[in-house]
Amino acid sequence: RRTGFPEVVMAEGKTPEQVSEALEALLRSEGIAIASRVDPELLDDLEIPEDADVEYDEAGRVLVLKDPEYEPPYRGGRVGAVAAGTSDLPYLSECATVLEALGIEVHTEIDVGVAGPHRLLAAVRRLRKFRPHAVVAAAGMDGTMPVALNAMLDVPVIGLPTPVGYGLGGSGEAALLGMLQSCSPGLVVVNVANGIGAAAAAVKIVRVCLEGEKPSKKPRNSRR
Amino acid sequence: RRTGFPEVVMAEGKTPEQVSEALEALLRSEGIAIASRVDPELLDDLEIPEDADVEYDEAGRVLVLKDPEYEPPYRGGRVGAVAAGTSDLPYLSECATVLEALGIEVHTEIDVGVAGPHRLLAAVRRLRKFRPHAVVAAAGMDGTMPVALNAMLDVPVIGLPTPVGYGLGGSGEAALLGMLQSCSPGLVVVNVANGIGAAAAAVKIVRVCLEGEKPSKKPRNSRR
Amino acid sequence: RRTGFPEVVMAEGKTPEQVSEALEALLRSEGIAIASRVDPELLDDLEIPEDADVEYDEAGRVLVLKDPEYEPPYRGGRVGAVAAGTSDLPYLSECATVLEALGIEVHTEIDVGVAGPHRLLAAVRRLRKFRPHAVVAAAGMDGTMPVALNAMLDVPVIGLPTPVGYGLGGSGEAALLGMLQSCSPGLVVVNVANGIGAAAAAVKIVRVCLEGEKPSKKPRNSRR
Amino acid sequence: RRTGFPEVVMAEGKTPEQVSEALEALLRSEGIAIASRVDPELLDDLEIPEDADVEYDEAGRVLVLKDPEYEPPYRGGRVGAVAAGTSDLPYLSECATVLEALGIEVHTEIDVGVAGPHRLLAAVRRLRKFRPHAVVAAAGMDGTMPVALNAMLDVPVIGLPTPVGYGLGGSGEAALLGMLQSCSPGLVVVNVANGIGAAAAAVKIVRVCLEGEKPSKKPRNSRR
Amino acid sequence: RRTGFPEVVMAEGKTPEQVSEALEALLRSEGIAIASRVDPELLDDLEIPEDADVEYDEAGRVLVLKDPEYEPPYRGGRVGAVAAGTSDLPYLSECATVLEALGIEVHTEIDVGVAGPHRLLAAVRRLRKFRPHAVVAAAGMDGTMPVALNAMLDVPVIGLPTPVGYGLGGSGEAALLGMLQSCSPGLVVVNVANGIGAAAAAVKIVRVCLEGEKPSKKPRNSRR
Amino acid sequence: RRTGFPEVVMAEGKTPEQVSEALEALLRSEGIAIASRVDPELLDDLEIPEDADVEYDEAGRVLVLKDPEYEPPYRGGRVGAVAAGTSDLPYLSECATVLEALGIEVHTEIDVGVAGPHRLLAAVRRLRKFRPHAVVAAAGMDGTMPVALNAMLDVPVIGLPTPVGYGLGGSGEAALLGMLQSCSPGLVVVNVANGIGAAAAAVKIVRVCLEGEKPSKKPRNSRR
Amino acid sequence: RRTGFPEVVMAEGKTPEQVSEALEALLRSEGIAIASRVDPELLDDLEIPEDADVEYDEAGRVLVLKDPEYEPPYRGGRVGAVAAGTSDLPYLSECATVLEALGIEVHTEIDVGVAGPHRLLAAVRRLRKFRPHAVVAAAGMDGTMPVALNAMLDVPVIGLPTPVGYGLGGSGEAALLGMLQSCSPGLVVVNVANGIGAAAAAVKIVRVCLEGEKPSKKPRNSRR
Amino acid sequence: RRTGFPEVVMAEGKTPEQVSEALEALLRSEGIAIASRVDPELLDDLEIPEDADVEYDEAGRVLVLKDPEYEPPYRGGRVGAVAAGTSDLPYLSECATVLEALGIEVHTEIDVGVAGPHRLLAAVRRLRKFRPHAVVAAAGMDGTMPVALNAMLDVPVIGLPTPVGYGLGGSGEAALLGMLQSCSPGLVVVNVANGIGAAAAAVKIVRVCLEGEKPSKKPRNSRR
Ligand SMILES: Nc1ncnc2c1ncn2[C@@H]1O[C@H](COP(=O)(O)O)[C@@H](O)[C@H]1O
Ligand SMILES: Nc1ncnc2c1ncn2[C@@H]1O[C@H](COP(=O)(O)O)[C@@H](O)[C@H]1O
Ligand SMILES: Nc1ncnc2c1ncn2[C@@H]1O[C@H](COP(=O)(O)O)[C@@H](O)[C@H]1O
Ligand SMILES: Nc1ncnc2c1ncn2[C@@H]1O[C@H](COP(=O)(O)O)[C@@H](O)[C@H]1O
Ligand SMILES: [Mg+2]
Ligand SMILES: [Mg+2]
Ligand SMILES: [Mg+2]
Ligand SMILES: [Mg+2]
Ligand SMILES: [Mg+2]
Ligand SMILES: [Mg+2]
Ligand SMILES: [Mg+2]
Numbered sequence A, B, C, D, E, F, G, H: 001r002r003t004g005f006p007e008v009v010m011a012e013g014k015t016p017e018q019v020s021e022a023l024e025a026l027l028r029s030e031g032i033a034i035a036s037r038v039d040p041e042l043l044d045d046l047e048i049p050e051d052a053d054v055e056y057d058e059a060g061r062v063l064v065l066k067d068p069e070y071e072p073p074y075r076g077g078r079v080g081a082v083a084a085g086t087s088d089l090p091y092l093s094e095c096a097t098v099l100e101a102l103g104i105e106v107h108t109e110i111d112v113g114v115a116g117p118h119r120l121l122a123a124v125r126r127l128r129k130f131r132p133h134a135v136v137a138a139a140g141m142d143g144t145m146p147v148a149l150n151a152m153l154d155v156p157v158i159g160l161p162t163p164v165g166y167g168l169g170g171s172g173e174a175a176l177l178g179m180l181q182s183c184s185p186g187l188v189v190v191n192v193a194n195g196i197g198a199a200a201a202a203v204k205i206v207r208v209c210l211e212g213e214k215p216s217k218k219p220r221n222s223r224r
């Protein structure tokens, strides 16, 4: 794939036939086929190739089909996945399932927020030990955890705002705005609930890191 | 005064004559006269009674006139005043100057944010020692510090969002929304840049606390 | 607890098992366990320890479990609870139920708005007699009552905007904005429908007031 | 005029020549010529017909030219004009100057807000005595006064939100939204700072009332 | 009633018992009892006094109960009711039903918009003949009809924006904003879908007009 | 040019050197060079080729340079240009100056709004006689004129919202939203104040119309 | 019809009787009757004249009835219809069905986005060959395709934003704003999901183009 | 530094003394001192250590001071910097100057937009040859270029929205929303005009990539 990230079928708003067909095509051409926003009812109605290895992440509503021969491209990649609260888990799960399907090792930390600084510091210590290439940080409500995390880690942190909350700003806007206004520079964000986008960003970072470890394939002679 | 908080003259949008007159009237009736949003140029044009004690807080643009006999009503009151960054100081200063004019002791902490957890924890330790009746926490940009502070203190924390920032949400909306969505319950807020409102809220808390230390003035027989 | 306010389980978006487990753990460690946004159907599915004292506030959707030995920490605390209209009651009830579970005496006033100034003045008179440490004022639509109340009382008033209304600003934004723009200084607010936050703020004020009545536990030597 | 309200020249964004010309034309055809948003500098540059009676309301920035023979059409009309604070006066003044130029008697009340219920009740008493055909109520910030006034008067109340305030909702949105969400039914509004619109609405009400006092000019035989 | 407009029970969000009780009380004290937002299912569950005259407007979801002796207070009042399209009718109907219950004659015009100028002009001619004290003009989508109508009539026009439309601004915001920005001065508005508010405003205008026709009850000696 | 519309240099935010250079390059390659948002002060500082024909539209702030040999490409094109009020003229002028520079005949109508239906109908009659290929309709405030015009003409109408107005929606949002919600289908819009965009859209329509009048250049054999 | 575009019955929010009646009337007077937003359930309940030719577009929810004698007015018209993704198809289909009912040839391109520049360039080549009078370009999410398309085609491009997406801006606002901010001048837009509006705009362009091919009906002597 | 990115002094809103002092301190402790938003007038007033190497980027308003001994930490790092138009350059320049100060090689591409697909494809080819670790893509108005770029590159792309534009969404909101809604997954964004944030994000990616090329410093034994 041009961007190093496999196409993901957005199942919402498609018929079972359309999703089944798209998955089969991807499975044949790529060896892996992923669909997001797959509700259990839809899952029942899908036509799934008999020879595929099937994994369904119910919380994250992600379906992964693999050719038994499929070789995940990003082995050696490491990504941290941090959730501010348990309500943020489904969004993080969507992201993590895709990362793991591609061979990336994921280290998860849950219930880590600025309201509990000692737990946050402990999680930071474990994350540092894990030496991730990137960290995805999911938070709703005030969205402050990714801001704090980004200040304490020297690896790229991808903020994933979630629609957890209610009242003014409670559909993820407060979290998103807070991350955009981060007082610790370098925090980047994807849109509210976009776990697939966060995964794709992390994959790009992993890819460029792993690439660096191999000898450069073609001589470079850029003239600026 | 009915609410225990003196009237404050909002100088912005008034002529020097109107402000001078209002201040003189308050000085005579209350023994203290406070004006907010007083720019240095306006200050020059004011008619200030010769016998008044004058204090001008340039950063906070607050002018305080006092009768030499004035007895500040809230001696014994203690309020913490915390700023996330130096850019937040003018807004906090407006608040602190008013509190001190009323006899309240103010303990100030500056440059305290979630990006520096050890500095934040140290500030929290000093604040606890100070035993404030309330804490005013000023922050712009992501507005996360008051959320963290409120989680670590058992006294009332009043969030004061500031218009420090730029881009989407940079006029204080991100900070305000973050505080409204606080994951630590009990954080209350006033509007963006409303240092006078934060002071008034803190004064009400101080007043009700000090009141409790004196014997109740009138017998109580509430029938619910 | 660090903040003097017990953890409250937000039941919405959790499974019965998750809620039951969280409640049991809190009951064992704290002697009290509170869950908010508990719908009657969820209530039926919960596993509630046999030895717990159970209270369920249907209007406010709050569930309180107590160890029979539990000693409420804030006896002697007094909080006023005022609703602009009957539609605002569920939000106020969430707040009041939590306050009472912690031992605080709550005085309630209903159907109090600026449209009926004599009723408002009568309620103010009763509230003054009650001598509350704080008042929670719930209002939707135009949200004006808390503004008026704050002008007439010398105790802290916490505005609780409610999503009562329709049309532009009818999900609580008009009420929230009006309170933020309060022409009477010192009104503080929590987010729309955040009865738990209002309770937590009131508890902090009660705590710091009651504390003042006891001899100071440790000598104080803050150096500013 | 078709609507019973004279055309008003909006001077802002027009050259002195354009404004002068438009005023002269109106003066000749209508006997009265009104311009709004006339700054003092603009006034200096205008070409004003020598034979005109000139009135300039500096606060409201309204210029009125009259033919000495002009007969104001709405004598006997009575309109109340109420301002929540002194900062709201310029907006109210724009409205009142136009009303008076048309022969309407205006009764003004200033500094009337929900924060001072006794002053509000006193103003209401005086307004009732005045027996106005309509009342214009100008308020910024929380915009609550027109809501309260509308609840206490049986005549039409026109809310005039003003851009007095700062922070979220401080350009008149909070005031406008509050009036739109008025818990007392029947409050109508014009846009923020639209004193001319408020005057025009009041004139229409006055006109239809005065009309009723005269014998109907043409027989009526509407068949619905 | 203080404002000349009867209290209207907002049925939405109330139990059948609460609505029944409120209606009975109003019926006894006022001779008339009105409830808005009454769905047919709710209607079935209400306890309606046997001796009441009952009227139910299904489109407008308004229920009116009258004592057989009730004497409508505003006989002689005339109000025009204009709808831009048929989708706007329910909102207009809510308004008209209340007006008629109070004795006001209502002249209705439907499907009148700026897209059909000849139909609009014809409606204007009929409205002029009717000689209304006020006109209520309901429009969704672009909301332009009330703007045009207000320019062609010399009586008060009350804009009633409706949530008819979709896409950006389609919940009534475009209609409301357009009316607030009306290029014909004097158009006043109530909130989106607020037919009760429009009725209350029209009643106030009718009342002050009819009043003018009777001899003044008490001598007037206002001193400005 | 690929799109049939010449590149226009947006002068705002560029140095005189940058603008001069860009204009010279366009003049050489295209025979015509246009810059928008050229303030008089900037004009003074520009280096303008001696051999160019120069036209400067002060109201619209557009500068046009032409090679004396330049042959305007759209002779025979006809576009109507309608302004709701005089304040909308600068925005319309920007559009019209560009159209005329390209050889298009422009018929202008001013001060045409729904508030004056007879003037609007007269303008429509004149426009129909002119037989334009397209009409650009500029309006601020309520933005209703383009909606009405689109309903009365069978040629494409391009709505050009202008930032004429004040208060809520007064920066062109009300006008833009109204046009997007147009009850007469087929009205298309460009962004607020985008006279260049309106010109470009009109040019594309003119081009495709004129094209139709010439024999088709290449045989067509599209297979769908 | 005055505008050259037939009236379309918006079925949503109407009863089956109202829709049936409106369709029958249009069929009799115009020879064609179109209804939009017709859900399959509604379709079952409609009374459809026996002699009508019936076409139902399920994806676009459009119903077209034709008199067997009906002569489509725009034969020879050609419109391109481009969808960024399959999720945008229903909105485009609504538009295309109406165009084809009126005799216009429609060339459709699907799954054309800036993420696949080679597919986009190929589609552009096919569109150029088709020589459309106008192109309708439907896109949700980022809405970038119409911007790119408009830059590559010299015919009018009508942007049709769709509510495909989620998170901030995901109801079509991001797509709409992007098109309004188009860096390629001349892109015009209709509101989110307004396929009927896009069809009407395309029809007006087709009509004025076809008109140009016929000899002018009446001599022209416009005096500007 | 904890995050691998040096502290940057935000000069806006600070006095020359405060900026000078902060820069000197950073210079002493880090060997490098950077200030952003430094206007030329401010620059004149700064006290700059004589022994420092000084670089001032006027377009980007960035000031860099270096100890002559300073060793840039990220030599070998490569970042692409792409601007949609010349108006976007200042924002990109702020970012590039900081990157280069830290030793990173920056390859810049200007005037690259979806409106010119061949220029975009050529830029993509040059960028691929450069083999960057990350790409920063600055765009205002419609903000589409970063979306397209992200689809064509397999390295991380950081969208930097700029406030280039006018009308609805013209302060960078349209660009930001478009990037958040990117149909190519993995595009991450920073806030409008936040060139410093984009630089910090790129530095983190460079750092983690370069790190991978060195032998791991400490044995890793994370237990998940
Ligand atoms: N849940 C998701 N959120 C965001 N993008 C997605 C999601 N699922 C799939 N995509 C991406 O959306 C784009 C359009 O998907 P589709 O509508 O299936 O053509 C593809 O680039 C997918 O990679
Ligand atoms: N300050 C004002 N606010 C609102 N409308 C005004 C104001 N001044 C004049 N108008 C009205 O604005 C309309 C357009 O005025 P003009 O732009 O002068 O043609 C006329 O109907 C005036 O009555
Ligand atoms: N006033 C304007 N409004 C909208 N677009 C413009 C304006 N002036 C120039 N443009 C277009 O903006 C694009 C970018 O211009 P530039 O920034 O000069 O490269 C070009 O396609 C111009 O045709
Ligand atoms: N132009 C800028 N945009 C965003 N963040 C900045 C900018 N300049 C400095 N910063 C960061 O803003 C934070 C607060 O800066 P200061 O107000 O100087 O304490 C620091 O983390 C800086 O790295
Ligand atoms: Mg959270
Ligand atoms: Mg901050
Ligand atoms: Mg209320
Ligand atoms: Mg006020
Ligand atoms: Mg309508
Ligand atoms: Mg206009
Ligand atoms: Mg799309």
Ligand SMILES: [Mg+2]
Residues within 6 Å of the ligand: G183, H084, H085, H113, H139, H140, H141, H142, H143, H144
């Ligand atoms: Mg751009």
